[in-house]
Amino acid sequence: KNEVEQSPQNLTAQEGEFITINCSYSVGISALHWLQQHPGGGIVSLFMLSSGKKKHGRLIATINIQEKHSSLHITASHPRDSAVYICAGDSGGGADGLTFGKGTHLIIQP
Amino acid sequence: NAGVTQTPKFQVLKTGQSMTLQCAQDMNHEYMSWYRQDPGMGLRLIHYSVGAGITDQGEVPNGYNVSRSTTEDFPLRLLSAAPSQTSVYFCASMTSDLSYEQYFGPGTRLTVT
Numbered sequence: 001k002n003e004v005e006q007s008p009q010n011l012t013a014q015e016g017e018f019i020t021i022n023c024s025y026s027v028g029i030s031a032l033h034w035l036q037q038h039p040g041g042g043i044v045s046l047f048m049l050s051s052g053k054k055k056h057g058r059l060i061a062t063i064n065i066q067e068k069h070s071s072l073h074i075t076a077s078h079p080r081d082s083a084v085y086i087c088a089g090d091s092g093g094g095a096d097g098l099t100f101g102k103g104t105h106l107i108i109q110p
Numbered sequence: 111n112a113g114v115t116q117t118p119k120f121q122v123l124k125t126g127q128s129m130t131l132q133c134a135q136d137m138n139h140e141y142m143s144w145y146r147q148d149p150g151m152g153l154r155l156i157h158y159s160v161g162a163g164i165t166d167q168g169e170v171p172n173g174y175n176v177s178r179s180t181t182e183d184f185p186l187r188l189l190s191a192a193p194s195q196t197s198v199y200f201c202a203s204m205t206s207d208l209s210y211e212q213y214f215g216p217g218t219r220l221t222v223t
Contacts, residue, residue, distance in 0.1 A: 043214035096168060100152030
């Protein structure tokens with residue numbers, strides 16, 4: 001069974017800090033999705049990556065296939081970045097191939 | 111585009127009652143899924159569909175039925191509600207190109223008493 005482990009579970013930081021959220025995954029997973037769940041509950045897809053690095057605004061996602069590890073970085077963090085960040089391992093595409101981590105609850109204090 | 115819509119937003123049921131959670135998408139996505147989200151656990155797949163007329167079970171299908179008569183709609187039916195089905199339910203659709211980007215509905219918070 002595929003597994004995805006996220007760390008930390010909870011993270012509180014000051015505005016402006018550089019944030020890193022980590023995701024480790026098991027053999028069988030070939031790509032990683034990063035999702036953001038807003039305080040109101042809505043879930044938005046941020047990235048899907050199978051190699052290298054992707055950047056969107058202040059968000060950067062990296063993946064190391066050999067180490068089975070992915071990171072999500074937030075530069076110049078802002079209170080509006082406060083959310084739950086979820087990684088999901090993808091074992092081959094399609095809805096049945098996703099295994100979700102439990103999420104990292106991020107709070108950015110002004 | 112409205113994206114993925116879900117109704118209702120909130121629902122309270124008594125044990126044994128049945129109901130249907132509605133989900134619709136207007137992006138012409140082939141893949142659609144239902145997840146439940148419980149405290150301390152990741153999203154878990156209930157049922158999914160890879161196209162109209164085709165559905166399959168996910169990780170936690172017991173107590174739920176689905177059908178997919180059109181590309182747009184993917185309703186989830188609770189046959190006889192139980193307190194263990196108290197959860198937040200998300201419907202999602204997914205592109206079938208290589209990005210496999212997921213689009214989530216706003217969720218339905220269901221309480222079974």
